[in-house]
Amino acid sequence: MAIKFNPHSYQEYATKQIIDNKKYALFLDMGLGKTVSTLTAIDELMNDHLEVNKVLVIAPLRVARDTWSREAQKWEHTKHLTVSKVLGTEKQRRQALMKEADIYVINRDNVVWLVEHYREKGREIPFDMLVVDELSSFKAPDSERFKNLRKISPLFKRFVGLTGTPAPNSLLDLWSQVYLIDRGKRLGQTQQYYKMRYFYPVSNGSGFTQKHLLRPEAEKNIYELIDDICVSMRSKDHIKLPDRVDNIITVNLSDKERALYKELEKEKILQFEDGDIVANSAGALSQKLLQLSNGASYNEDHGVKQIHNRKMEALEEIVEEAQGQSILLFYSFQHDRDRIKKKFKNAVTLDDHDDVIADWNAGKIDMLICHPASAGHGLNLQDGGHIMVWFGLTWSLELYQQANARLHRQGQEETVVIHHILTANTIDQKVLKVLQGKEKGQYDLLDAVKAQMEAVSDDDSD
Structure with missing residues (x-):
């Protein structure tokens, strides 16, 4: 049964900005209703303003498959909107x-195919409006994903970009997203120009640029330049979220296990009869060390070498303390998932069957195991539980924040407990510090371009 939509003031504001601006971005924190605000604007542009006939939405695969059709049907005022999922085989x-x-x-990976499909038929793309869900996934200007979207975005009369994490690593990530909105008018035609004007390079001592830091006043200037084409809102300013408890659970390696970790860290190789564990680069070493911290690692023959069960033992304790309450668990590597499923027979993944999300929200699943790249965006899981476990962390602040927001979001009725299982004196602690260090920059951006609107009433924020 569809629900009557009683929009909060911030949702009305977001909807109005989409209607009033042909090219716009909503940098809305997770849980503020980016999808329903956009659907409301689409409905008005189609049926009241008669400006739009067909809309194309580009989204991560799982969001494309589940979120937009479900959200349209969820609300009384948008249930008449029909959604066609351009997914599956080419024939489908x-x-x-x-x-x-x-x-x-x-989904994002089929955008090139879509363009070629209409080109083959000698037809123009028949959509008036383009919505890019999770705009920040196009932040890399050298990626094929960005280049393809850059080519087709001018073909649409209207463009809407949606994300809760516009600058997941630094303000360098902002250029490509703003370019897709204004074609370089505000931050420059190239990222190189953007870097030269607003950042200065820092060398690593060997003559190579290690990173770029903001010039004095650059941050303020960037925010002022983009203020008219995007609106940003923080969830804490507009909705009353439940408390969130971040719990750090530290496990310790035995002397033998610690020696193996140190040997890999120093020598970049561990030798075993059934296949060596080898790291050929700094990036590969960090991945191998993360794997060892979790308890197992891939060897050179693509097999899995188990080193310890410390995190698994900690997970057992969490499950026991939960006393039957559902647990949402995020893992890093496939062997993590496989070992967890082997240990906890009732655990399921998102791909186990078509009704996993519905079963989770109905409280029918004891443990839902997800990779943050697959479940980090667009899934509403707050009805199914309030306990989350990070078995292995991700380097990506964007995925980390998005994953946490699957439970800690509007509609959650319990205090959300997020357990981080970390192996003592390993790369785990560095990853968490990196995530915590980046978060301030992310939220500075959200605060700086915050919507200039009337304060939301106390009743509206409940």
């Missing part, structure tokens, strides 16, 4: 494009 995608619908949702 072609059939989906032939359907009469208001909104066509495609």
